[in-house]
Amino acid sequence: MAKTINVGMVGYKFMGKAHSNAWRQVAVFYDPPFVPVLKAICGRNEKGVKEAKEKYGWESYETSWKDLIKRDDIDIVDINTPNSSHAEIAIAAAEAGKHVFLEKPMAMNLKEAKAMAQAVKRAGVKHMVGFNYRKFPALAYAKELIERGKIGRVYHFRSMYLQDWIVDPDFALVWRLDKTTAGTGAIGDLGAHIIDMAQFLIGDISSITATTETFIRERAIPEESGGLSAKGGTKRGKVTVDDAFVALARFKNGALGTFECTRFAIGHKNWGFFEINGSKGSMRFNLERSNELEYLSADEGDEQGFKTILVTNSTHPFMSAWWPPGHMLGWEHSHTIQVYHLLDSIGKDRLPEPSFFDGAKNQAVLEAIEKSSQDGKWHDIEEVKF
Ligand SMILES: NC(=O)c1ccc[n+]([C@@H]2O[C@H](COP(=O)([O-])OP(=O)(O)OC[C@H]3O[C@@H](n4cnc5c(N)ncnc54)[C@H](O)[C@@H]3O)[C@@H](O)[C@H]2O)c1
Structure with missing residues (x-):
């Protein structure tokens, strides 16, 4: 019997659907070291999240991401919410000892991205940002x-x-x-x-x-x-x-x-x-x-x-x-390849790519673009090392 790993996913619309599909498909095409179990899906609207649970094939649902993260039966937290909630959920998930898979852009700004990268490093969990185009x-x-x-x-x-x-x-x-x-x-x-x-x-x-x-x-x-x-x-x-x-x-x-x-x-x-x-x-x-x-x-x-x-x-x-x-x-296959890479990295105890460290480097460039658009100057990209 293949080993299993339990996934809890936050957000169930556009990317929640793409990620649900990826988690369901990955062990059909690849032989990951762990077969993902779609343990719990989370969204704030009970009717909506219940429907998504049934449609996408999740075992249970939660209406608060804090309750999802508290659960002992969740190993990976997969975050598909709007950008303003990425940092809070990702840091809390890491502190609870969960591996974290997060959609892009990593954060609202570089300060948040650095705090997130430090949190996953401190917790010793695996982390990946959903730059799925690398997986085409x-x-x-x-x-x-x-x-x-x-x-x-x-x-x-x-x-x-x-x-x-x-x-x-x-x-x-x-x-x-x-x-x-x-x-x-x-x-x-x-x-x-x-x-x-x-x-x-x-x-x-x-x-x-x-x-x-x-x-x-x-x-x-x-x-x-x-x-x-x-x-x-x-x-x-x-x-x-x-x-x-x-x-x-x-x-x-x-x-x-x-x-x-x-x-x-x-x-x-x-x-x-x-x-x-x-x-x-x-x-x-x-x-x-593509x-x-x-x-x-x-x-x-x-x-x-x-x-x-x-x-x-x-x-x-x-x-x-x-x-x-x-x-x-197609586009959805890159998401399946991406979750395979995450599972494989967890199995081999190595850092997935792109990690939160790559995400923070990306955020440093986004921040420089924003600053330059305000002052019209060239900006050096801040070095981010973890
Ligand atoms: N990799 C890609 O190609 C790609 C494509 C689209 C979106 N994204 C990223 O994915 C993330 C989500 O975008 P989307 O298009 O799926 O958005 P969406 O609006 O379709 O879905 C957002 C989901 O998050 C839920 N949500 C919002 N706040 C929440 C909270 N506090 N607790 C629980 N659930 C909450 C909403 O109810 C909804 O289910 C964004 O960061 C976006 O940039 C990535």
Whole structure:
């Protein structure tokens, strides 16, 4: 009989659904050292959380995360709540001796992120932040190619993360548009992801300058919302976060970076795009074509040109557990791969990646973007070491 590990999850809407699916699927595709038991799901609305428990297949439910964390039968706490509650729940979970899996962005600010990283370190528990894009086979393969020297010395990381779900002025004032709950707008929502990809692939950013804009400054307060959808009521309120930002960055290895992130790029749904140019080649990736990696080798003379690699062979990263070549993976599979990595790391007693330490490094960049958007200056990225 395989050993089991008990999961307690907080938040049951967009990411709660994605994570429930991942916990349910992981032992179907992989052989993790522990089979996860979906022990308890938590949400504040009893009717809603009860429905989610039934639908997603959890054994029990709680209406307070404090009660969830008190339970002796929970080993991992999986946090899928809005950003303002990440620190409090994660620190309490670590102090209760639970492993902590937390959605991105890690925190509201760098101070919180550091306190969280210190708490998990002190408690000696395992910790991971949900930068799930690292777990796309194409992205992991890009990293492999870079490490094999296929790009050579990296000169440029050019990126955009474009969505359009708030371009409609009648779209309601959801929590993602409220600074007290989200911390920032496009910075923490989209920027966190693309900056994680950049730092994962080519190394740490050393300094950054940025500017932000809020195009629509007032919206209807929602009657009902969840994930990326909302129905507005008759009362109106202020949008208190950025709708978009653009940033220029320098990496420690001498490369230059550009980041453009917006939820106002009409026609783009989840256009998380980067291109890397180096001395020996270039590569491109786009989340909307997530099974593909484009690569160009400078060695190919007159035949030089970008080729599209379908990253679905069993020899590509993470793929041996899945389908035959050409049978595509989707966004939800990255979450399954991510929880497999967490379980495997717990089994091998090693730090999962990205850990809270990586999350805090990410938060340091987000904070510098925010500061620069206020004073117009370049900001060195604060070194965070744990
Ligand atoms: N990795 C990704 O690609 C990705 C995608 C979307 C969202 N996220 C992140 O996931 C987190 C959740 O976002 P979402 O889109 O799922 O939000 P959502 O609004 O769909 O769901 C939030 C859930 O948290 C619950 N909640 C809020 N406060 C709570 C509390 N104090 N106690 C218990 N439950 C509480 C809500 O009731 C709801 O169930 C955010 O940090 C977001 O940035 C990550």
